[in-house]
Amino acid sequence: MTIAVEDPLEILPVTLELRALVTVLAGLNGVGKTRLLKQIQRSAGDPARLISLHELCAWLYRLIEERPDLEEATEEVDPLEVDQEITLDAVRSIVGRGYTEIRWYAIAFEDSPFAPIVGEDVIPFFVVSDGDTEYSLADMGLGELAAHVLLWTLWYVREKSDLLLLLDEPDAYFPPRSREPLLDHIATVAATRQQAFVLTSHSREVIERALQHSDVLSYLGRVDGKVVLTTVAEEVREIVQQVLYPRAHVELVAWVEDESAHALATALLARLDANTLDRLALYWAKGTSDLTEMRARLPRPATHPRQLEFAFIVDGDEAPPAARTGLWPAVALPGGLSPDELFQKFAPLAAGTLSALLGRTPGFIGAMLAKVEGLDPHDWTNDLAAQPGLDRSQVLRALAEACLDGDKEGVLIEEFRGRLSGSGLRTFSAM
Known part of the structure; x- marks a missing residue:
């Protein structure tokens, strides 16, 4: 025709x-x-x-x-x-x-x-x-x-x-x-x-x-x-x-502690430079001990050609391990709190973001948040992610975005920018 x-x-x-x-x-x-x-x-x-x-x-x-x-x-x-x-x-x-x-x-x-x-x-x-x-x-x-x-x-x-x-x-x-x-x-x-x-x-x-x-x-x-x-x-x-959609080459492989940290780190990196996500492979482990063990088993050669880098991103409520010659850097998430604590603190301040990303009405979101009020941060996040009809990863992504929107001054983003730019990794040198 x-x-x-x-x-x-x-x-x-x-x-x-x-x-x-x-x-x-x-x-x-x-x-x-x-x-x-x-x-x-x-x-x-x-x-x-x-x-x-x-x-x-x-x-x-x-x-x-x-x-x-x-x-x-x-x-x-x-x-x-x-x-x-x-x-x-x-x-x-x-x-x-x-x-x-x-x-x-x-x-x-x-x-x-x-x-x-x-x-x-x-x-x-x-x-x-x-x-x-x-x-x-x-x-x-x-x-x-x-x-x-x-x-x-x-x-x-x-x-x-x-x-x-x-x-x-x-x-x-x-x-x-x-x-x-x-x-x-x-x-x-x-x-x-x-x-x-x-x-x-x-x-x-x-x-x-x-x-x-x-x-x-x-x-x-x-x-x-x-x-x-x-x-x-x-x-x-x-x-x-x-x-x-040109194919991007992975320049950095990084690990975080868990799924909540993965959602938060992804949202932060997207706000700092969306192109970074095309050059990054980000995975979550099973807690701090996993990261510590992997870091110890993945030495950083002194003559590394810097074509592929590695990093370990720990929760903000933990002090990152000190920089050591021969090991890849560990960088802490911002805020001085765990990702679940940050979600609980900031996400309710941006309920509109949750409504838009989860495809639920403001009234529904308000009822969700009221139902989990008073729970400890870990249970608070898990109960929200277990809502019928909602995908867990979708909820975590929405909480991460709402967390950053709820941080009206953008302190979390700027704090993370500083930590990445000071990590010595080429991938983040321009930040």
């Missing part, structure tokens, strides 16, 4: 050739991906339906604030009979929750923003059960809501095989682990229902997954002020591998 693109500014490609049912348009921010989708919609006419998750989710959130009684409307309609294998299992996979029940509804609503897409004046409503907890879309975080909205919309137009569905960065609201199953679901829908998809993305997971299939990935760039489309597979692969 070849689409003629009409562009009044004459900066977009004049045609777009769709050589597969799913086309992924990759490109940096600001290159013109969204503009191209909108012009495709105008040029292709009725079969083209533009789905902007950002606008749809924002509209639903506003509606819920204005109409807190909206759930009552579900009492007047039956739940939709949605297929389990293709759709509902995909929701579980993308969201990352083992819902025990999913109920989707279509509620009549005048001037619905979904009408241009699905062809009816209806809006979605969702109710799910996660273990013993039942909640509706009003209590969903943005990532969870976006998954339900997108898959509900795709399911609702399942009978229209001639559609060209245009998705503007649908992966932007999902964590990395959810992006590949999202693209897999879109591919399944396209093949099963013979619908064509064009989606834009600058997500590494989606782009590298698209590279595995012929004629799926194209690259949008700018040359002399005009948007240029690269479609030759070899050229696209070269751009992705050498320009977008």
Whole structure:
């Protein structure tokens, strides 16, 4: 299928050739991906339906604030009979929750923003059960809501095989682990229902997954002020591998004491210099004794060519071992406290960060924090990480980010910067 693109500014490609049912348009921010989708919609006419998750989710959130009684409307309609294998299992996979029940509804609503897409004046409503907890879309975080909205919309137009569905960065609201199953679901829908998809993305997971299939990935760039489309597979692969996501060489292997320390160290390093994480392999051990023993068994040669370095990162409540000739350095995390103590001290001060990263409402986060109030730091962290429906590593990452956001003065980051720059390691010399 070849689409003629009409562009009044004459900066977009004049045609777009769709050589597969799913086309992924990759490109940096600001290159013109969204503009191209909108012009495709105008040029292709009725079969083209533009789905902007950002606008749809924002509209639903506003509606819920204005109409807190909206759930009552579900009492007047039956739940939709949605297929389990293709759709509902995909929701579980993308969201990352083992819902025990999913109920989707279509509620009549005048001037619905979904009408241009699905062809009816209806809006979605969702109710799910996660273990013993039942909640509706009003209590969903943005990532969870976006998954339900997108898959509900795709399911609702399942009978229209001639559609060209245009998705503007649908992966932007999902964590990395959810992006590949999202693209897999879109591919399944396209093949099963013979619908064509064009989606834009600058997500590494989606782009590298698209590279595995012929004629799926194209690259949008700018040359002399005009948007240029690269479609030759070899050229696209070269751009992705050498320009977008060049392979980094590991320069430093480091160990921390445990999983909490790993989450905190990763968050700190990302704030100091995100590029450092591409050159670092970071692992966690089983406590201080492990680090001490490994450090003693990994001597530092006097004539080491410095192509690969090693380091040991101890908790902040412990004094790092003194520097010794012939041993790799030990660096302490900042704050003078253990990671769990830092989480307990600072993370509640940035509950909004926890809400955003865990995809839970502020009320849910407040209830979580109230439930663990008064526990010792280790149990406090472990109980939060054991919340039903939440992944432990996801919770620890969220606690680490919230901890740094709660440290309003940025003392922890600057303290860690000083310790790294004074470690004598080449990897951190520029800090």
